Amino acid sequence: MDSNKAAHIEAVQRDPRWQAVLSRDARADGHFCYAVSTTGVYCRPSCPSRQARPEHVTFYTSGAAARAAGYRPCKRCRPEPTSGEPALIPALCRYIEQAERLPTLAELAGHAGLSPCHLHRRFKAETGVTPRAYALARRGERVRRELARQHRVTDAIYEAGYGSDSRFYEQSARLLGMTPGRYRAGGQDTDIRFAVGQCSLGAILVACSERGVCAIQLGDEPEALLRELQDRFPAANLIGGDVDFEQLVARVVAMVECPRLGVGLPLDIRGTAFQQRVWQALQQIPPGETLSYADIARRIGSPRAARAVAAACAANPLAVAIPCHRVVRGDGSLSGYRWGIARKRQLLEREGEALPAPGPAD
8 A cells, every 4th residue: 555545544534524424423414525536426424325435535625625626416315405405314413402302203203294104214224323312312412511511410411401310310320331420520439440461462451340341442552541541531540450350351361362252241331322232233243253334234223324333333442342343344354443453353363254365454
């Protein structure tokens, strides 16, 4: 791979807009578009077409800029709707985000002029989640923001749109991973035990809350792994592991060295409803087997959400324990991996998976 191509790929992958494209984030529609050199078209961030490779992608601030560069609008996502034909699902996403309470499916259908059943199918096909799951995820984001702004937890709960604090507290452990008060304080008074060591794949960090293992990170530099943990829990009590914790770390390392062992661990898994569904599906893939992003999308009942599945894999905080390394492209070739494509290859080789020969991007 020549240096210019490698630099372009890196620039695209580092650009925040790339994650919006991978997750088909309808909220980004209208803020930018992306063009694909191999097809000659430009698309909305939420376009359901097959995922483009980063080396073929260029971002533009508007459709006019993309057209000036010689691209034509995609016929599937229609980034330039005709007059009086707004982008329905992105508009509904904005409606949900601005609503003071959770709108019902019937209310959304009436707003869109569709039957509830048809709206439900269309919304899930384009976003990868149901309208209710989307609304709950956005409400989760709002409560996190409000917890950072408000002096009182109760104020934050009501500002985020919850009708009662009891309803919120029922969901807070799954949503935040800790009590709202502790989350507002950046994890203050929350004990996170951790240890950083070495394994055959490089540096490894294992962290554990009172609920279970909350992070398994791989990398080249131990200091970088620790900084990432500190950024995630800025006010938590980070406690170096003792002898008992070292035994847990040894079990994790054994799982990395021999993924087929499938060492059972208590896990503290935190994520959106959609991420939870993806991660649960990943845990059902047996060692030595692989599935494509499209396969996972079909398994979770969102067959058009392959890009959102890829984004959920990229957000996985638990290497090997949630085996996102067992997800590959539709043609069987290896795609990106949060901890590096070389590590993904090694893990699959250890599981006995027959892999294609390394390509230039590997």
